[in-house]
Amino acid sequence: MPEAIIFDLDGTLVDSVHFHAEAWVKAFEQYGYHADFDKVRQQIGKGGEYILPEFISQEEIDKDGSKISDYRKQYYQKNLLGQVKPFPKVRELLERVKADGNQIVLASSARPKTVEHYQELLGIKDLINGVTSRGDVEQAKPHPDIFIAALNHFENVSKESVIVVGDSPYDAQAAEKISLSTVGVLCGGFSEDVLKEAGCIAIYKDPADLLDHYEESPLSS
Known part of the structure; x- marks a missing residue:
């Protein structure tokens, strides 16, 4: 029975x-x-x-890597971040998770400023027990650091009762390294076969589909 859910963003x-x-x-291209x-x-992930x-x-x-990474971050923030939209029924899904008595932590490899923007965009700040971002860890996914940091935000929860929800094989691979189970969603663009091979224990189309099938999902208590 789950007691806490870690959501990727x-x-x-x-x-x-x-x-x-795109970024x-x-x-x-900027560097040839x-x-x-x-x-x-x-x-991506x-x-x-x-x-x-x-x-x-x-x-x-060695020559251009840091410049490419910096340009990518700046381009995304300046030109693309404002175009990002929430998937349908995200708040309703998290409300359902909370109604079951579960704690919720967001775990993202994005920068803290971007994670803050996403929370405001989704309108879910009041439902969250904690947030981790790229600034909290030394290594990003597929290393498990971001999920290890997320576990520290839960109160009186055993690791065995925590489930990760993510869209990429890198979420599942990172979670598996610290014995966390992952529920996959297809809305990030990875195929069902890829997510299954990475270790996802159940797969849904998107947050709305997960909400529609919540009672029979691994998230349900």
């Missing part, structure tokens, strides 16, 4: 994955590199330090 509660991919493609949009999209080696060499990373 990008691609799980907000429709932002394609914007993150990476623009950043690579080509990165295919669809291939970049399949990397990892920390930037793990995305760069998928597209450029170590020599190129």
Whole structure:
């Protein structure tokens, strides 16, 4: 029986994955590199330090990696963040989770300022027990640091009673490293097969679908 739920943000509660991919493609182009949009999209959910080696060499990373990452962050904040929309029924889903007596923590690899914006966009601040962001950890997903930090926000909850909800295989891989189960959602753009292979114990279309099937889901008490 769950007592606490950790929710990822990008691609799980907000429709932002394609914007993150766009920002990476623009950043690579700015410094003379080509990165295919669809291939970049399949990397979203990892920390930037793990995305760069998928597209450029170590020599190129040493030369331009930090500049590409900085440009990507600035481009996303300036040009794309304002276009991000919530997925339907996010607040209603979290209200249902709280009604069951569960605690909720948001765990994101985004910057603290971006996570704050997402909370306001979703209108869920009053439902949250804690928030972790990229600034709280040394290593981003697929390392489990962000979920380890999230566990510290729960009160009187055993790790065995915590479930992660995420959209990417990197969420499931990170959670599995510290023996947390993951419920997957498809709205981030990863296929059901990819999420199953990564270890998701159940998969739903999006937050609204998870809410519609809440009673039979792993989230239900």
